[in-house]
Structure formats: C-alpha cells, structure tokens
Amino acid sequence: MRFRACCWLLGMSVSTTTLAATPVFEIDIRDHLFEPAELVIPADTKVKLLVHNLDATPEEFESYELNREKVIMGGTTATIYIGPLPPGVYPYFGEFNPKTAQGIIRVQQGER
Amino acid sequence: MLDAVLLVLREVLEAALFVAILLALGRKLGMRGAWVWPALLIGLTGSWLLSAQAAAIADAFDGSGAEVLNALLFALAIGCFIIINWLLSDELWDPQQPHSTASQPPRPILDSLFGVIVAASMAREGSEVWIYFSAFGGQPDALLGSLMGGLIGTGLGVSIGVLVYYLFDFQPRRWFLPIYMGLATLVAGGLSMQLARQLMQMGWLDSGRPIWDSGWIVDERGWMGQFLNAAFGYDANPDATQLTCYVVVVLLVLAGIPLRRWRQRVQMEALG
Numbered sequence A: 001m002r003f004r005a006c007c008w009l010l011g012m013s014v015s016t017t018t019l020a021a022t023p024v025f026e027i028d029i030r031d032h033l034f035e036p037a038e039l040v041i042p043a044d045t046k047v048k049l050l051v052h053n054l055d056a057t058p059e060e061f062e063s064y065e066l067n068r069e070k071v072i073m074g075g076t077t078a079t080i081y082i083g084p085l086p087p088g089v090y091p092y093f094g095e096f097n098p099k100t101a102q103g104i105i106r107v108q109q110g111e112r
Numbered sequence B: 001m002l003d004a005v006l007l008v009l010r011e012v013l014e015a016a017l018f019v020a021i022l023l024a025l026g027r028k029l030g031m032r033g034a035w036v037w038p039a040l041l042i043g044l045t046g047s048w049l050l051s052a053q054a055a056a057i058a059d060a061f062d063g064s065g066a067e068v069l070n071a072l073l074f075a076l077a078i079g080c081f082i083i084i085n086w087l088l089s090d091e092l093w094d095p096q097q098p099h100s101t102a103s104q105p106p107r108p109i110l111d112s113l114f115g116v117i118v119a120a121s122m123a124r125e126g127s128e129v130w131i132y133f134s135a136f137g138g139q140p141d142a143l144l145g146s147l148m149g150g151l152i153g154t155g156l157g158v159s160i161g162v163l164v165y166y167l168f169d170f171q172p173r174r175w176f177l178p179i180y181m182g183l184a185t186l187v188a189g190g191l192s193m194q195l196a197r198q199l200m201q202m203g204w205l206d207s208g209r210p211i212w213d214s215g216w217i218v219d220e221r222g223w224m225g226q227f228l229n230a231a232f233g234y235d236a237n238p239d240a241t242q243l244t245c246y247v248v249v250v251l252l253v254l255a256g257i258p259l260r261r262w263r264q265r266v267q268m269e270a271l272g
Helices: A001-012 B002-028 B036-052 B053-062 B067-094 B108-134 B141-170 B173-199 B225-230 B240-271
Strands: A022-029 A033-035 A037-044 A047-053 A059-063 A068-072 A077-082 A088-093 A102-108
Touching: A022 A037, A047 A068, A047 A102, A068 A077, A068 B067, A068 B173, A077 B053, A077 B141, A077 B173, B002 B036, B002 B141, B002 B173, B002 B225, B036 B053, B036 B108, B053 B067, B067 B108, B067 B173, B067 B240, B108 B141, B141 B173, B141 B240, B173 B225
Parallel strands: A022 A047, A037 A102
Antiparallel strands: A022 A033, A047 A077, A059 A068, A059 A088, A088 A102
16 A cells, blocks of 8 residues: 555656657757747647757757756757746757857747 | 856866865865875766767667766765765764764765765766867867866866865864755755756656746856856756755755664663
8 A cells, every 4th residue: 555655656746748749849050040049839838849959069958947958969959848837938048159049938828 | 268168167166066075074084085086087087988978878768868867977976965964974963072983984985975976076067068179179269269268167166166175174073064964965955956857858757837936036147146056056946846856855865863863872772
C-alpha cells in the first residue's frame, strides 16, 4: 500500500503531457539572427521548441523569462520544452551573439 | 570583447566560489588542500572533452543528452554537499573540542568529495567556454579579442574566489562551521533548482507558473543577480517544481544535524 502511494506521488510530479500530443514550433538561427524573431504560442500549453542552428558556429539559446538555457552546435537542431505559460511576452537571446541574436515568444490565449 | 568577459566570468565564478569555500573549510579542518590541483586538472580536461563531444552528447536521449548530463552533474554535486554536511555535523555540535581521530570526518573521503564538486562544476560550466571560443576559429582577430576577454573574465572570477576564501579564512573555527553549513545548504538548494530546470527543459517534468518574481529586487541580468545565480542558483521566478526540489534538498542537507546529535546522545547514554 505504501509502495503504491509512493508511486502515485512520484507520478504526480512527472510530466503529464509528454505522452500526449505536444505542439511543435520551430525557430531558425541564420547569420546570428533568430527567424522568426517573434513566435506566437498558445497559453497554458506545454510546447516543444525545435531550434535549428543553420550557422556553422555554435549558439546558446538563453532566456531569463522562460528559465531556459541550451547550447546549440553549428548545423544541429536543439529540442527545448517550454510552458505551460501564462499569456505574456518572453524575450530570449543568443548568449554567444547577444547584440544580434534576439527574439521574443508571445504567449496568447487560444493560439493553436 | 566585453561579451567574452561577461560570459567567461559567469562560467568561472561558480567553480571559483566552490574552490574558495571548500579550501577554507579544509584549512579549518587541518587539511592540506591536496585535492585542488587534481580536481582542477580533471575539471579542465572534462570540460574540453564535453565540448569536443558536444554534438554527440546533445543528440543522445532524443535530443536531451546535454540536459541528462547536466542533471547528473548537478545531482553528483548535490550528493557530495549532503554527505559533507552529514560528516561535519559532529564537529558542529562541539567545534572547540578536538575529537578523537576515529570520530573526525575521514580526510581522504572529504578530499574526494571536495574534488568531485569542483571537477563537476568546472566540466559543466567550462565546456561552454570552449564551445564559445570555437565559434571564432576562422577569425584570428575576433578570436584574439575574445581570448583577451576570456582571460579578463577568468581573472575577475578567480579574484572574487580569492576574496571569498580570505573572507572565510579569517573567521574563527567556531563561527566558520555554522556559516559553511548554512552556505552549503543554500548552494545545494540552488543546484537542485537548476537540476529541476534541466528536467523541465527536456520535458520530463512540467513547468508551472512562477510562484513569485523577485526580478524587481535582484535582476538576474545584473551583477548581483549573476553572482547570486553562480553561488546559490538564484532564480528570480521559480515555479512550484523547483521550490519542491529546493525544500527536499535543503531538508536532506540539514537532516544530518539532528540525526548525528541524536546518535551522540545515544552513545553518551550507553557509556553511562
């Protein structure tokens, strides 16, 4: 009984949406710029972000507001899960090229 | 060049602070600090290896290999901080009285734990520095500028570490131990929030709404925010999952104190 209770508690904390269909959104890095510079995603939904680094050089996707940080080697694609998030504007930047590589993720109600 | 200064300083600061407080702790315990050079060497080599294999690591675990590795390195450091605090709990209750050799924390084990914490931190943070510099491979002028910036960033980070070391070294032993254990508790708690962030980033845990936003008091982008982030994993807008991890790890770190005290009492009563 105690073992079953522990399993239930553990299950509560582990992702409940991984197995469900997670919307996928994509961002490209080209010439040290993010494309699109503004991405709109749905509110209160966990989202899978694919960031394609089309440059030959590495970049680091970083956002204080999204609480995310990930190095993306040149010519590779990174997977980053974000959300569920409340509506709002969440800036992010490329830490290796912070002057040019900047973008925002706009979280809106009803966007699917 | 300024970008390189800030980036390298951010990456160097955590390891510099860990070396400083662990070296100071070792001195208070009468240790020679023999762990430092091997730990720095292993950390440096590890960081280079991780950067050389970064693409393969990132590809593993369905694109979450970097997060898995970082989570393991965070967990390793948290485990070491917990064990060190448990081993030090006896000293905390009676710091003035030298214990018998048998009851003192075993020095080789402490050496290893200190070394693992510093090497894991250096490998994790240092790999980003190597990757950053690799971006300037075909541009000698830009590479030179960023290397200069990196040197300045490293110098600043090491200087802050030296300052923190002497700040602790001047503390009398009876004050230092409680201060160290308090700091180590906060550090381990901060590492647990970063571990939780890795698990959320790879989708294993769900993110939640931030419980609060303390960005208006200490901005994560500012100097103080960067320092607190490097030392204590400061996060201006943590969510419930991160806070749960924080509380669990803090309780685990502190649990050694009452448990060791209770064991001491049982032993005293048994001796009559």
